[in-house]
Amino acid sequence: METITFDLDQHTLREVNQYLHSDAAELNGKTVTVANPNGSHNIAVGLKSDVNVTIQGHAGYYAAGMNQLANVVIEGSAGTGVAENMMSGRVHVKGFASNAAGATANGGLLVIDGDAGLRCGISMKGVNIVVGGSVGSFSAFMAQAGNLVILGDAGEALGDSLYEARIFVRGSIQSLGADCEEKPMDAESRQILVNLLAESGHQDADPDSFTLLGSARKLYNFHVDNAGDY
Amino acid sequence: MCGIVGLLVKNQKMRANIGELMLPMLIGMTERGPDSAGLAIFGAPVDDEARKFSLYSADLSFDWKKFGADLNSTLKTKAEIEVKVNHAVITTSVSPEQVKAWLLSAYPQVHLLSVGQLMDIYKDTGTPAQVASRYDFSKLSGSHLVGHTRMATESAITPSHAHPFTAGEDWCLVHNGSLSNAHSIRRKLEYEGITFETDNDTEAACRFLQWRMREGDDLKTALEHGFDELDGFYTLLMGTKDQLALVRDPFACKPAIVAEHDDYVAIASEFRSLAHLPDIKNAKVFEPAPKEMYVWKL
Incomplete structure (x- = not known):
């Protein structure tokens, strides 16, 4: 497999991203390494080919945003909005991720080995997110579809105004948001969890140690008794 | 931002x-x-009794030398004065209250950025x-x-x-x-x-x-x-x-x-x-x- 290296001390970010936007025929199956990312914003955004990208350090804001098909590995931490609005493919953060990781993402898999900040998976629309550590407050706020797996703890107002996404939590939860409630672990949900744990390198984690959360569906239609919850 | x-x-x-x-x-x-x-x-x-005063003047041609001389003669002190463009740090044992009162009456156009024994401010x-x-x-x-x-x-x-x-x-x-x-x-x-x-x-x-x-x-x-x-x-x-x-x-x-x-x-x-x-x-x-x-x- 051919590897191409860009050093951000030598190349501009635009050169890297323009190369990563070459025709699929040029990129498919290749590995592109980005050295010295040094917290630059927008690394490997908007990719739409089956390419492997390794970012060798800490990435800044919106790394791998809007990803389609590509497999992006960030060896350090990621700033705000990593893999935001991802459509497909896979993004793996080996360190921690800042706020709004995987925000509004439609598909694909986001794996964060460390902690994620506040609002992880906010408004997620079908993505799968697995967080090895803990997530901050307001995670999965208004999450519409997809699965958020948290191996550590969750902050305040988890799953506030949740739609049809599933949340699996292994650790403690500071508080649940409005309309988010514990659900019995049904066979289909358990299988989704088992598959996601395997895909994210957490096959040793016991699926039965997780709590499943979902929407109570009480806020779907306005009812005056719930006015205080909106 | x-x-x-x-x-x-x-x-x-x-x-x-x-x-x-x-x-x-x-x-x-x-x-x-x-x-x-x-x-x-x-x-x-600086020494125990002394204080540093970080000062700023909007006027780039401000005469800090005259300012220092006026300060020393009025407040009967031997202040050290270190000038960087339109900023100056003066060091004196005169109390901050006295310095502030003098600034206000003699040099109201000079802005006092900070007072302290270790800290200088530039902005x-x-x-x-x-x-x-x-x-x-x-x-x-x-x-x-x-x-x-x-x-x-x-x-x-x-x-x-x-x-x-x-x-x-x-x-x-x-x-x-x-x-x-x-x-x-x-x-x-x-x-x-x-x-x-x-x-x-x-x-x-x-x-x-x-x-x-x-x-x-x-x-x-x-x-x-x-x-x-x-x-x-x-x-x-x-x-x-x-x-x-x-x-x-x-x-x-x-x-x-x-x-x-x-x-x-x-x-x-x-x-x-x-x-x-x-x-x-x-x-x-x-x-x-x-x-x-x-x-x-x-």
Whole structure:
């Protein structure tokens, strides 16, 4: 497999991203390494080919945003909005991720080995997110579809105004948001969890140690008794 | 936006070069704050009775020599005066009250930026690189510093509106964010006898903490009161004679990242301002949690 290296001390970010936007025929199956990312914003955004990208350090804001098909590995931490609005493919953060990781993402898999900040998976629309550590407050706020797996703890107002996404939590939860409630672990949900744990390198984690959360569906239609919850 | 940086150097040998270490941190925050920049540096303390007064004159051709002579003759002192462009640091044993009263009557156009035994403040309009080169930031030495790059969103772009702000001797604060109730805080504090120099929202936060500490709060208790009363988004970084302290608002709307290394503790709005620091690969890099107070002592 051919590897191409860009050093951000030598190349501009635009050169890297323009190369990563070459025709699929040029990129498919290749590995592109980005050295010295040094917290630059927008690394490997908007990719739409089956390419492997390794970012060798800490990435800044919106790394791998809007990803389609590509497999992006960030060896350090990621700033705000990593893999935001991802459509497909896979993004793996080996360190921690800042706020709004995987925000509004439609598909694909986001794996964060460390902690994620506040609002992880906010408004997620079908993505799968697995967080090895803990997530901050307001995670999965208004999450519409997809699965958020948290191996550590969750902050305040988890799953506030949740739609049809599933949340699996292994650790403690500071508080649940409005309309988010514990659900019995049904066979289909358990299988989704088992598959996601395997895909994210957490096959040793016991699926039965997780709590499943979902929407109570009480806020779907306005009812005056719930006015205080909106 | 706005960018904040802080650096506390634990390795004694590196303190002579703190300015050089810091410069890429401040310049790294240019995109977050291109219109003004400022810095508070904590250096060697002056004698017990003496104080350093950081001063600023908007007039570039201001006659600091005459100013020094007038000060010495009126207040019967032998003040040292160190001039950098339109900033000057004077060192004297005359009490701060006397100096302030004299400034107000003789030189009302000269702005008093800070008073202390260790801290000097420089702040001005311009890009971080321009301000740093104007005041030779790269040549500064000291144990710790607090810096700021400003993108003004709520009040004018002038040197006085730039950060840091001070609230007491050897005490300064920089802020990334915006406060929505700055004016009501200000009205409240004015009844408490607190005076303001600008209409900047950060100054309201600074004066609020000053008032709480005047009422007997320690910094931690003052900041807890801040969580109840300051409405808005903020990451606040504070410098005192022997520590740096950081808090983020409960929603963590404004960023901060910390690198703890055996030789130093570095704080910035984003990692790109820390990337160049020596041996950063072996530092513990983390994001401070919201609504928690972090303190690093010398």
